[in-house]
Amino acid sequence: MSFTSVEIMQRAGLYVHIPFCTTRCGYCHFATTVESAHEQYVSALLTEVKSISSAPPVRDLIYDSIYFGGGTPSLLRLDLFERIVTALRASFRIDDDCEFTIEANPERPGGVGEHAAFYSGLGVNRVSIGVQSAVPSELVALDRRHTIEEVEETVALVRGQIENVNLDFILGVPGQDQKSLALSLELIRRLGTSHVSLYILEIFPETPISRLPPSDDDLVASLYQDSCRFLANSGYRHYEICNFAHPGRESRHNRKYWNGSSYIGLGLSAASFYDGIRLTNTSGFSSYLADPSRDREMIHMDRDSISRELLFLGLRTVEGIDCSYFENAFGYDPATRFRKDWEELMDLGLVVKEDTRFRIPEEKMLLGNEVFMRFL
Numbered sequence: 001m002s003f004t005s006v007e008i009m010q011r012a013g014l015y016v017h018i019p020f021c022t023t024r025c026g027y028c029h030f031a032t033t034v035e036s037a038h039e040q041y042v043s044a045l046l047t048e049v050k051s052i053s054s055a056p057p058v059r060d061l062i063y064d065s066i067y068f069g070g071g072t073p074s075l076l077r078l079d080l081f082e083r084i085v086t087a088l089r090a091s092f093r094i095d096d097d098c099e100f101t102i103e104a105n106p107e108r109p110g111g112v113g114e115h116a117a118f119y120s121g122l123g124v125n126r127v128s129i130g131v132q133s134a135v136p137s138e139l140v141a142l143d144r145r146h147t148i149e150e151v152e153e154t155v156a157l158v159r160g161q162i163e164n165v166n167l168d169f170i171l172g173v174p175g176q177d178q179k180s181l182a183l184s185l186e187l188i189r190r191l192g193t194s195h196v197s198l199y200i201l202e203i204f205p206e207t208p209i210s211r212l213p214p215s216d217d218d219l220v221a222s223l224y225q226d227s228c229r230f231l232a233n234s235g236y237r238h239y240e241i242c243n244f245a246h247p248g249r250e251s252r253h254n255r256k257y258w259n260g261s262s263y264i265g266l267g268l269s270a271a272s273f274y275d276g277i278r279l280t281n282t283s284g285f286s287s288y289l290a291d292p293s294r295d296r297e298m299i300h301m302d303r304d305s306i307s308r309e310l311l312f313l314g315l316r317t318v319e320g321i322d323c324s325y326f327e328n329a330f331g332y333d334p335a336t337r338f339r340k341d342w343e344e345l346m347d348l349g350l351v352v353k354e355d356t357r358f359r360i361p362e363e364k365m366l367l368g369n370e371v372f373m374r375f376l
């Protein structure tokens, strides 16, 4: 069985990047802009939809997830949002049972809460809300503009229409400690949404937050362990380094990034992966507006690079990797090929083996990079 046939058997995902934000948060390294060229951007995006959706094998794939990320997709004018959704439905083969997520910030009024019925009417059935912290001083350190009251009101309004909600939080915020983490965890417990993502703050040079004293690595590791324990006791299953869900509420779209499924990324800086090709759009806003295919990078990945990438992406998940899958898809057994690496990793306690599977134990997940680099 070739890699391609394995991949095509799975449903594909569509990612749409909406790069607009009202202000830029102090830690942000994403391709965003505070410009308000919404109409021009959507027009370029629709050009891209038309060109990429007509090319094989993209046109032949069936898509069972759509993810509007950013940026802040909920900032986009509603009529423009509707135009994009209409174009996607007309251009791609979208499964009736499609997970459809939109990312949003909890600002009010005029945010995703007030417009939840509109989004639901267009098929949106999952909302991912950037909360980041329940502690006002941490929100200030992150340059976030919302309040905890806005978070609570937004979640209540959204869940009146769309039950499946994710909350994003950040660990390692300057000044965060066990006591302040407890306030964020208490907010998670109180809201009881179906999904929670906990991201470790990455400090990029040149971002305003890099001027603040960074958190100690051991402290962050201990905050992570505390969070994992708390979430497990609150009914969440830890299924990927940063992701926790009520049973059956794991993000279908995000899983595609870890299991080798095809995905098509549309918009500024968006990446696609299909048929062994990795395609990355320009992150230059003016370039994208002038021509979405300008400065696009295309890499043809060979089977070995794909298999190694799938190894370390699979190890991000709690299930880890199944060697028999690699034997079927790529014709080799990772247990044999990387025997020495596995032995060393097991001696260090970074990996465990169960039957034909290797996985990283939960308490070592934050050290995943030490494992992943073996397969790059």
Ligand code: SF4
Binding pocket: 020, 021, 023, 024, 025, 027, 028, 029, 030, 032, 070, 071, 072, 105, 130
């Ligand atoms: S809301 Fe998200 S994408 Fe926008 S500036 Fe803040 S971190 Fe960046």
